[in-house]
Amino acid sequence: MTSFSDNLLGWYDHHQRSLPWRSDDPNPYYVWLSEIMLQQTTVKTVIPYFLKFIETWPTLQDLATSSLDDVLVAWQGLGYYSRARNLHKCSQQLISKHAGQFPKDEKQLLQLPGIGPYTAAAIRSIAYDQPAAAVDGNVIRVLARYCALTEPRPQLDKKVRERLVAFLPDKKCGDFTQAMMELGALVCRPKSPDCEACPLQGHCRSVNDPESLPTASIKKKLPTRYAVAYLVQREDGAILLRKRDEKGMLGGMMEVPTTPWLDQKPGPNVVKSHAPLEVVGWEVLEGYVKHTFSHFHFHIHVNRIQVSDQSDHHQAVWVQRENLHQKALPTVMKKVISFGLEKVK
Ligand code: SF4
Numbered sequence: 001m002t003s004f005s006d007n008l009l010g011w012y013d014h015h016q017r018s019l020p021w022r023s024d025d026p027n028p029y030y031v032w033l034s035e036i037m038l039q040q041t042t043v044k045t046v047i048p049y050f051l052k053f054i055e056t057w058p059t060l061q062d063l064a065t066s067s068l069d070d071v072l073v074a075w076q077g078l079g080y081y082s083r084a085r086n087l088h089k090c091s092q093q094l095i096s097k098h099a100g101q102f103p104k105d106e107k108q109l110l111q112l113p114g115i116g117p118y119t120a121a122a123i124r125s126i127a128y129d130q131p132a133a134a135v136d137g138n139v140i141r142v143l144a145r146y147c148a149l150t151e152p153r154p155q156l157d158k159k160v161r162e163r164l165v166a167f168l169p170d171k172k173c174g175d176f177t178q179a180m181m182e183l184g185a186l187v188c189r190p191k192s193p194d195c196e197a198c199p200l201q202g203h204c205r206s207v208n209d210p211e212s213l214p215t216a217s218i219k220k221k222l223p224t225r226y227a228v229a230y231l232v233q234r235e236d237g238a239i240l241l242r243k244r245d246e247k248g249m250l251g252g253m254m255e256v257p258t259t260p261w262l263d264q265k266p267g268p269n270v271v272k273s274h275a276p277l278e279v280v281g282w283e284v285l286e287g288y289v290k291h292t293f294s295h296f297h298f299h300i301h302v303n304r305i306q307v308s309d310q311s312d313h314h315q316a317v318w319v320q321r322e323n324l325h326q327k328a329l330p331t332v333m334k335k336v337i338s339f340g341l342e343k344v345k
């Protein structure tokens with residue numbers, strides 16, 4: 001074992017947080033679920049979601065036999081909904097092709113929906129104690145600093161992986177992976193790292209100026225897309241929602257009907273031609289809703305409309321306001337509804 005892993009594991013023994021998916025005898029289902037949830041999200045945010053999932057679907061089999069709609073509703077607020085769709089699909093493939101077991105082999109893991117190199121390595125090391133290099137943002141930050149790696153990303157990632165492989169211990173592999181992440185989250189933080197408390201301080205090459213690394217990558221300017229949303233309310237207050245296509249962005253989630261999402265604000269003809277049902281009254285609300293996805297900003301203008309036909313439609317449903325939380329509504333659509341209802345108070 002290297003002194004690097006000795007020091008790190010010794011620190012982890014005393015400082016690891018007690019988290020609901022951690023155990024001396026890790027459950028691969030819990031490991032996978034937590035790792036998928038933790039992508040792009042903090043531990044604090046994930047804990048209640050994780051607890052809710054394992055209460056609702058205690059086993060992989062339970063998740064595989066659930067409906068995608070229920071999973072999407074439970075996922076609401078965690079964002080990046082393709083993760084929830086892949087989670088559901090992956091659970092079904094594990095049952096149908098792998099007898100309900102997570103494969104230990106990297107190639108087989110990588111063939112499963114939603115499992116990339118990082119998650120495969122995390123499952124192999126944490127659930128099966130195999131030496132596998134799980135490189136996430138925390139690990140990149142710690143090793144860029146520890147080894148004084150000055151390359152920008154993505155070139156940096158390859159260097160970090162090489163260094164991490166060299167540091168992997170031959171036992172306590174799961175603890176090592178979790179200790180790297182824990183150190184990045186608790187000690188070698190992006191801002192104000194606590195080098196005094198760091199078990200790697202003795203050989204770290206960045207103690208004098210830790211925040212200068214990793215080198216910031218140049219951020220691309222995000223484009224802006226536009227749409228008009230139709231807030232349609234029935235006399236009894238119910239709101240018209242429809243389901244998005246299963247494929248593509250926010251696939252399978254519910255939405256307030258909108259025009260297509262375009263590179264410029266839709267003109268009056270586009271707005272009229274995409275209105276749901278037959279419109280008998282329009283009110284163009286002042287202002288607009290702003291939302292940012294990972295690859296574009298989104299400006300949504302809201303039109304409140306009255307329609308002649310208030311019966312049920314196979315592609316759209318009327319949902320009472322108090323029942324909106326039961327629907328898989330992405331954050332952007334919650335914002336649109338709040339904005340629209342606020343404006344007409
Ligand atoms: S000594 Fe400081 S910069 Fe180096 S790994 Fe530890 S916390 Fe990070």
